[in-house]
Amino acid sequence: MKSPLPVNPEHIAILRLSALGDVCNLVPTVRALQRQWPNARITWIIGKGEYSLLAGLSGVEFIVYDKATGLAGMRALWRELSATRFDVLLHMQQAIRASILSLGLKAEVRIGYDKARAKDAQHWFTQYQLAPHPRAHVLESFMDFARLLGVEDDTLEWNMPVPGIAYEEALSLSGEAPYLVINPCSSARIGNKRNWSVEGYASVVEHAWIHHGLKSVLTGGGNPREREMGDQIEALCQPGSVINAIGGTSLKGVLALIDQARAVIAPDTGPVHMANAMRTPTLGLYASNDPNRTGPYLWRDFVVNAYPDAVRAYLHKRVEEVSWGQRVRHPDAMELISAEHVIAKLDSLLADSVPQPPDHSSETGSAHES
Template sequence: MKRPLPAQPRHIGILRLSALGDVCNLVPTVRALQRQWPEARITWIIGKGEHSLLAGLSGVEFVVYDKASGLAGMRALWRELAETRFDVLLHMQQAIRASLLSLGLKAAVRVGYDRARAKDAQHWFTHRQLPPHPRAHVVESFMDFACLLGVEDTRLEWRLSVPDAAFEEARRLSAGRHYLVVSPCSSVRVRNFRNWSAAGFAAVIEHAWQQYGLVTLLTGSGTAKEREMCERIAALVPDREALVDAVGQLSLKGLLALIDEAQAVIAPDSGPVHMANALNTPVIGLYATSNLQRTGPYCWRHLAVDRYPQAVAQFLHKDVETLGWGERVRHPDAMSLIAADDVIDRLDTLLSEPRDET
């Protein structure tokens, strides 16, 4: 027998540790829950870096789990929440680490993904599963949790917290100029081939400067690979005034502020495209190795350069319509299907249209 869902939850737990883009995509679900039950307490168990991005989100209590702390960190978190009992726990992380972490949390009912979307046998750790939702975007998959609880108002709302100090941090780099943000690198993972070419980025940066007088701020966390990529891009941009190297110089809140005041963001499938989406900043996503319709910037998918169908055909020898919804193209040449002219065309289209500030 299925455990009943609370009709009027007083305390809602959310378990989603990572990643930066995913936690941005989850915020509209939090807002939908708050609209439905404004008096409900919401506690979000989140990763350390992700918390630094979302800290200050109104109406949410965060409990931080440092993923590097392993079992000792889990035990510490269980002790911290020993006296807490959730009316419902929304288990939104499809990973065995998160499922193990959930075992030490007290909840009347635990909700997880349906079997088609769950990974690492997540259904073994939950009492109720979402109804199937084939071909759902990540934003929609998160909102399915709210819908299962009875939420009907699913309009998208973010209202991220960006403090004044973050805008001061960003403005020290932008220095009053009109600018683009280019974040050329996605996270470092095994067989992660999401990054585009340095030459492609350099061509787009030069075009933005020559045609529109837009400076480009290069951003990233400052790893050795990111530093190398940005140095390669800078070496290919003829006009030094066209580029500001901001790699490793911003906090995550500072990056939010920088994106908020940018004319546009250009990046591969990575956290910054979803940060831009959450802030209603136009974003040109560069997609070939992952499915734009599943993981693209939700409100700006129409601006993306999408070569995923071609990559599936060329490197997997399959048809995108019959491919598994979350399958990636793990081939080092996939992103080469994106040409500089493709991105320049999207940028020209964007800059020729008035921006909707709503």
């Protein structure tokens, strides 16, 4: 017989290791849990890179698991938590690695996804499953965990921690003039087909510079593909219109850059969700993934959405005929996005959103609150 759901949990565990965008989308669920049970301890088991983004999140104890450490790292984590028993474990990672890790955690109740949303047989590792929520956005799927526990106030709140040194880093890169952040590349995982064209980005940079007086700051990781793409974009742009910071920032520095930016442009990758979390106007570029599921939640009206066209062109189906979350892994999918469409969306986004002064009200730096 399974234990009942806790009415007043004293210690809540969250298991979500990756990725950057996903952990940003999970923060409002953490805030909802904190509002409901302000005295509860919350322990979040998280990935190494993701921790570097969220370090300092108020009211949260982090336990870092580096997936590169494999089973040895899991055993070390189990030893660290051997004397800890959670009232409830929210198993939010749909991966067999995370499910194996969960086996070594002591919890009265384990909650996971419903069968329609679960992957890698995750429902075998949990006692309770979420109620069905067809065609839910990732952020809503996370919030469903709080709702199952009885949380009714699902107001979106992030209050992301950004230390002062990160703003100093951002200022040293961007200068005082207003700017866009463009993060041109998604992650370098095999089969990831989310990158738009160099020429397209260069056209947007030129338009922002000439028509809006905005320089563009390019951000991204330091892998060779991202550096090469940044160099190619910069080579096509007018001098002074672009700052190539790819590979030259910390994650907190990117968060600070995003916080101070006039707008952010990116495909479906971490910075598009970081921008959403900071409430910075966000223009997402989507063709490989459905923005209704993974788009920047607050700015979905400004997404350039070529996903239906990609499904039709490369899967030979209508969106309604493919499974929720189906990806279009064709190398030409993102080419269905035109520079003219992106520029029109950017003009609309800038006209619709009024610049806000920076808010330095949090104890660790600046934060936007709902």
